[in-house]
Amino acid sequence: MRRSDRLALICAAALSAAAPAHAERAVLAPIATIDAAPTRKLETAVFAGGCYWGVEGVFSHVKGVHLAVAGFAGGPRSMRVDYARVSNGDTGYAEAVRVTYDPAQVSYGTLLRIFFSVVTDPTTLNYQQPDHGTQYRSALFPLNPEQARAADAYLTQLGKSGLWRDPIVTKVERFTGFQDADAFHQDFLRRNPRHPYIQRWDMPKLAALKAMFPALYSEKAAR
Template sequence: MILSIPPPEREDPAADAPETAVLAGGCFWCVEAVYLALAGVTRVVSGYSGGAAETANYRAVCGGGTGHAEAVEVRYDSTVLSFGRLLQVFFAVAHDPTQHHRQGNDVGTQYRSALFTLNDAQAAVARDYVAQLQQAGVFGAPIVTEITPLTRFYPAEAYHQDYARRHPEQPYIDAIAQPKVEKLRACFPQWLRQI
């Protein structure tokens, strides 16, 4: 089922000043695949955010006790798309923001829904948008997305980068990531990168 997710009612050019967003919505392979398909995205890096440097590695993060979430750092051209549009895709396509510390069968705090904001404007736009979606009752369940100032983003190991594109035959990618990209194509065809 495809939900109709409205765009943010309020945007702020200051939210676009860093031209970077850090988002966590379950497995970073899947979130990365969605954002790589958007026009205006210049780079997507899978990684970890929310914990300490010494535990920013896949083995430790998979244990669920590091404080890290699997996250993606999205760099973008703000003349092509906005932070608000990135948020709309995040809530409409990239993950289910009503699942607490999980996404489907991926369970643990490392799979939580989180926005790691780079400035006060991003935090305000994100809070306002969550309130807008809650008030509209878009999801029929409470949004559990954490909105937290970014302390640091740690890139994941090289083999995680661009994983879905490099491993389309992998069963997890076929079952989880590919349907998200198809949903992006169905919901926002006008925003897709031209190949």
């Protein structure tokens, strides 16, 4: 096991032991009033919402999602990064997930709704529950003008929804490219369902997806 991978397990276990036994509060976010019109048969979307284990784990169980890949987005295109480098918090990169989906089965607006309902808290600046730092910020990275229009509109919609007491701090950021995390971090929830971090922080998100969006839940994870 690589040193950075051992570090990830040690840090996650320590944070799990110190944190309260609950994940982000699940809320039923509103249906998007403005959605992104599909531009191709398979679309790609990029989301940052805290530790990518849970973000990838949830999206991989959404019907219509063909692939969910953990990685990094938001930093300079010229910089090559990995988990250890991004964990320093000074690269501009955030842990993120690249989602490939069939817009005939699930739209970008629906993915946004799922993201803010069960994956991320849009009111916490540069952290999600036990994970702190700019690398754990919540952000949307539109890949085309249709996604950008829908993302901007949805954040405005959330701000007016009254679902959260605090203001929305999730940002729409310019997409500068996506770098895959190494194999250790891919499909982590599926491969490590009994890991303490996964049990405490991510399995509740998956359970919320199944309970709140049963028609969109797939028992078999996309890979």
